[in-house]
Amino acid sequence: MKEPPDMHRRWFVLLLPLALVTLACSSHPTASPLNAARTQEAGRADSGAGGGSEENATTTARLDELAQARATGTFGHRRQAATNDATTGWAGEQVVNPNVDDWEPAVATDPHGPYIYILTTRYGQPAPCKSHCPSPYITLTVSSNNGASWGDQVPIWGVKGSKAQYDPTITVVPDTGIVYAFFLNADRHGGFSTLFIKSIDHGQTWTDPVRPNGQVSWTDKPEITTSPSGQDVYVSWNGPTGGDLWVGVSHDYGATWKQIRVVTGRRYFYAYDGIVLPDGTVMFSESSFRYTCAGSGSFNCVSSGQVWHHAVISRDNGDTWENVIVAKVPIGEDCFSFGCGEFYTGQTSVATDANGRLVFAYEGPLIDGGPQTSYVTISTDEGRNWGDATAVSFNGEDSTQPRVVGTGNGDYRLWYMQTSDGDLQKPDGTHYWNVWYRSSTDGGLIWSAPQKISDASAGAAPYIHTDPSGTTGFDEIYGDYGEIAITSAGKTIGVWGEGISYFGPGGCWFNIQT
Structure with missing residues (x-):
């Protein structure tokens, strides 16, 4: 859902927003599961500032890399058909646009x-308005036939006074089909605001x-x-x-809002997902880090612990909130x-x-600085308690940003990103990545291959x-997060x-079940 300050690295400038969500996947769950904590904690947060220099x-840097890649002819056109051998049950991976530099989709x-909406963060393209326009900016593409075909990619919103746009997130109101979208707006005066817009005509x-x-x-993510x-x-931000x-919180369809500071403490929070349960309970999934800064007044900080x-969680329509710690990991x-430092951690x-x-x-x-495993844990009491964790990715590979969605009676679908070849690095020190998919029909207890x-x-x-x-596989994860959803035909995207x-x-890619 987003771009936080540059916490993608152990030493960072605690000033800006560039989302740090990550992505990862795995194959066979052989890692020892970590035990999920069941405590509740009300934190505090105290240091830091807003800004845009980073x-x-x-x-x-992204615009420079794009210009160089275009100049050498290595980027800006599709070289061949995207997928020669689609995974069984899937249409085959497709890129939203092979000619542009798209980051971080929703x-x-x-x-x-039959409507599907995809947002991307677009770099290096002509501005969406005549003057004083955002760069990058958020684009929207819509399918009106559950992904069989797609419309043009158009700016979702662009007027004077917006310096840049990041962190797109989008949802469809279940009862009406009205579309709600949020994104982070870099204001001309140097601040960052969260903007809410909606569409009653399918975007x-x-x-x-x-x-x-x-x-x-100042807001982020x-x-x-x-x-x-x-x-x-x-x-949540x-x-x-x-x-x-x-x-x-808004109780009038987003017309007016009240703001609640849920946690004040020394931990830095990142929101990644949100749901409303059938009984009205509201829940956001988040992670937090503790940063220690070098010297008084310094913004050079390192994560630790x-x-x-x-x-x-809120059980009273957003009036009060609980902070339940589901798990603690190295x-x-x-x-x-x-x-990009800590780009993969904390999703x-x-x-x-x-x-x-x-x-x-x-x-x-399992250990500090080691390869990550993706896990799931289950709650049957509206998030008050959580069971032991089950690994869904392969032990020994690095995995990040699992994304999960649920429907029906115990039907869950999940994807995650994972390295290949035993987490071995290529000669240039990097890895190849892939996206892996698993599903469960028994409430998350057993997962498909x-x-x-x-x-x-x-x-x-x-x-x-x-x-x-x-x-x-592909060279690098491009975006602080990706997402998952289920179409009206019951297929996963x-x-x-x-x-x-x-x-x-880079580019934003998608795949849809057939």
């Missing part, structure tokens, strides 16, 4: 209609933006969920004081690309079925290759980013 530098489906037009953050001066009617809307946890994974392997996702049974997905290593759904052929893009073991490096260029 984000501006990252944007500049997806939403209409549960009662053809959008309302003027509303700022759910009110007078909260918004994550959205809504009640079935769309009247009750909830968004991290705020201006050391990554403190905030929630915005453990990553905590949280379920942030800090995982650093990102392999230049400049979560949560899903419910029609009965309110919860599956919470997260990742973590993993399927590789990043099934594009080597050469389909300049970052897709075959490794020495014969496995085809996954979206994610692949790139040459953390700075790109």
Whole structure:
């Protein structure tokens, strides 16, 4: 759902927003499961500030890499058919647009209609308005036939006063089909605001933006969920004081908002997913880090200790919130690309079925600095208690950002990213990645054999290759997160980013079950 400050590295500038969600996958669950914590904790958060210098530098680096790749002819066109041999039961991986540099996608489906919506963060393309336009900006593409074909990619919103747009997230109101979207807006005065817009005509037009953050001066990494009617809307973000946890609540379809500071402490929070249970309970899946800064007044900080994974819960329509610690894990392997440090660590996702049974997905290593495994844990009491963790990725590979979705009676689908060839590095120090899919029909107890759904052929893009073991994969995860959804036909769609490096260029890809 987003771009946080540059916590993608152990030493970082605690100032900006560039989401740190990650992605990873695995094959056979052989790792020893970590025990899920069952304690509740009300934290505090105190240090830090908002700003855009690091984000501006990252944007500049991405634009430079894109210009160089285009100049050498290595990027900007599809080399061959994306998929020669689609995974069984899947249509085959497709890129949203082979000619552009797209980062960090989001997806939403209409549960009662054939509409699918994909958002991407687009770099290096002509601005979507005549002057003073955002770069990068958020684009939307829509399918009106459950993914059989797609419309044009168009800016979701762009007017003067927006310097840049990041962290797109989108959802469809179940009862009405109205589309809600949030994204992070870099204001011309140097701040970052969360913007809320909605569409009643399947994304053809959008309302003027509303700022759910009110007078909260700086926001990052918004994550959205809504009640079935769309009247009750909830968004979580991290705020201006050391990554403190905030929630915005609206009970009039997003017209007006109140803001609640849920946690004040020394941990920096990141929201990754949100759901509303059948009984109205609201839940966000989040993670938090503890950063220690070098010297008084210094913004050079290092993460230490453990990553905590949280379920942030309201049982009274957003008036009060609980902070339940689901698991605590060591800090995982650093990102392999230049400049992205802790890009892979600290991701979560949560899903419910029609009965309110919860599956919470997260990742973590067995030892500090080790390769991560993706796990799931289950709650049958609205998140008050969580069972022991079950590994869903392969022990010995590095895995990150599991994404889970639920429906019906115990029907859950999940994808995650995972390295290949035993987490062995290529000569340049990087790895090949793939996206793996698993499903459960018994409430998350037993999971199907993993399927590789990043099934594009080597050469389909300049970052897709075959490794020495014969496995085809992509160079680097491109985006702080990807997403998963279920269409009105009951099919799974996954979206994610692949790139040459953390700075790109790259593209947003998707695959749909047949």
